[in-house]
Structure formats: structure tokens, C-alpha cells
Amino acid sequence: MYAVRLWSVRHAKGLNRFYKGFEKVLVALHPLWNRIGYDKVEKPFQVFEQATKGFLFDCQMCGQCALSSTGMSCPMNCPKTLRNGPCGGVRPNGNCEVKPEMKCVWVQGWAGAERMGDLAPIKDVQIQVDNRLKGRSSWLRVVRMTMKVGEFAPKPPKAPPAKKPEAAKPAAPGEGKAA
Ligand code: SF4
Numbered sequence: 001m002y003a004v005r006l007w008s009v010r011h012a013k014g015l016n017r018f019y020k021g022f023e024k025v026l027v028a029l030h031p032l033w034n035r036i037g038y039d040k041v042e043k044p045f046q047v048f049e050q051a052t053k054g055f056l057f058d059c060q061m062c063g064q065c066a067l068s069s070t071g072m073s074c075p076m077n078c079p080k081t082l083r084n085g086p087c088g089g090v091r092p093n094g095n096c097e098v099k100p101e102m103k104c105v106w107v108q109g110w111a112g113a114e115r116m117g118d119l120a121p122i123k124d125v126q127i128q129v130d131n132r133l134k135g136r137s138s139w140l141r142v143v144r145m146t147m148k149v150g151e152f153a154p155k156p157p158k159a160p161p162a163k164k165p166e167a168a169k170p171a172a173p174g175e176g177k178a179a
Contacts, residue, residue: 001055005077006103008056012072012112015056019068026139030147038140038150045137063133063141069121070105071112076129078105083126 008015033041046061053059057067060076066083067074075083079098086106089097094107113122133141144150 001058002102004056005058005074006108009071009073009108009112010115012115013117015072016068016116023139023142026143027146030143030149033140033143034149038144042137042140045140046135049137049139061135062129063136063138064127064129065138065142066126069124069126071109071114071116071122073105073109073112075105075109075126081129082106083129 050059050061053061053065053067057072057074058077059065059074062076075081078086079096080087086104087097090104090107091097091100094104096102096104109122110119113119145152148154
């Protein structure tokens with residue numbers, strides 16, 4: 001809901017602090033998720049994450065949450081889905097070029113980052129969104145990333161390439177002959 005989204009940006013500092021604590025709890029519960037199975041808990045996580053973040057941030061479940069770096073303003077609500085700052089079309093009143101009735105999510109994001117008291121994360125370059133992760137839980141992904149499980153598990157070292165058998169050297173003239 002748009003009004004709630006704006007409220008969330010106004011309370012970016014408190015929400016980010018809450019999330020950091022929540023994330024620690026999720027990571028500490030890794031043995032539980034591991035015992036149940038990450039694949040099995042994925043669906044309930046998705047439902048819970050969509051319900052809460054959908055309400056607070058109009059979350060689109062991109063699967064790679066950037067809220068902590070974008071002042072609690074979801075970049076996926078930008079009609080151009082820009083993840084690294086505004087386009088050049090922000091209106092003089094700070095509203096969106098495409099949806100004039102809506103505040104630019106990046107103008108909002110900057111205000112949220114200021115409230116969080118740290119402008120460094122919003123200046124980080126966000127990697128391009130990976131649409132294969134759409135619909136998946138970002139929370140669970142952060143746990144897997146932190147605990148290095150699933151796709152984030154360390155890869156076994158590659159075996160060195162097998163040596164090619166040396167070709168037999170041609171015998172030198174006279175070599176091998178009896179004296
Ligand atoms: S960045 Fe992605 S996961 Fe985070 S609120 Fe926006 S759509 Fe949802």
C-alpha cells in the first residue's frame with residue numbers, strides 16, 4: 001500500500017534496526033532450517049516474507065532484497081526497475097516521470113538513507129537483478145549466504161588437469177644397437 005510504503009521510509013532507521021536483529025535470529029536458527037531442509041522451509045518463508053514486506057514496502061519479491069541499501073524504499077517499485085539511482089526524469093517536485101502521482105522511489109530512498117544515518121550503502125552499486133530468483137525468499141537466501149550452504153557452499157577444489165603421457169622419443173641414430 002502506497003501510504004504504508006511512505007511510512008516505512010519515514011521509519012527507515014527503526015525498521016532497518018529491527019531487520020538487523022531479525023536477520024541475526026534467522027541466521028542463529030540455521031541448524032533448525034538445516035534439519036527441516038532449506039527446500040521445505042522455502043515456501044513458508046516466501047508466504048511470510050511476501051505478506052510482511054508486501055504490506056510494508058510493496059515488495060515485488062525479487063529475491064535479492066536491497067532495502068537496507070536503498071533507504072527502505074524498494075527499487076522494484078520504480079516503473080523502470082532501476083536499482084542504482086533515479087533516471088534523469090525525476091520531476092521538480094520529486095515525483096516519478098512515468099507515474100506523476102508517485103514519489104520517485106530513489107528520492108524516497110535517499111531520504112530514508114539519510115534517516116538511517118549512513119549514506120554509504122545507497123552509493124554501493126547494486127548488481128543487475130537476476131530474474132531466476134523472482135518469488136524466492138531473500139531472508140532465507142541471506143541465511144544460506146551467511147552460513148555458506150546450498151549454492152553458497154564452498155566448491156571443492158578443482159582436480160589438476162591430468163598430465164598427458166609423454167610421447168616416446170624417436171631413437172637417436174645408432175641408439176639401441178649392440179656395440
Ligand atoms: S528489493 Fe526485492 S525483495 Fe526487497 S522489497 Fe524490493 S522487491 Fe522485495
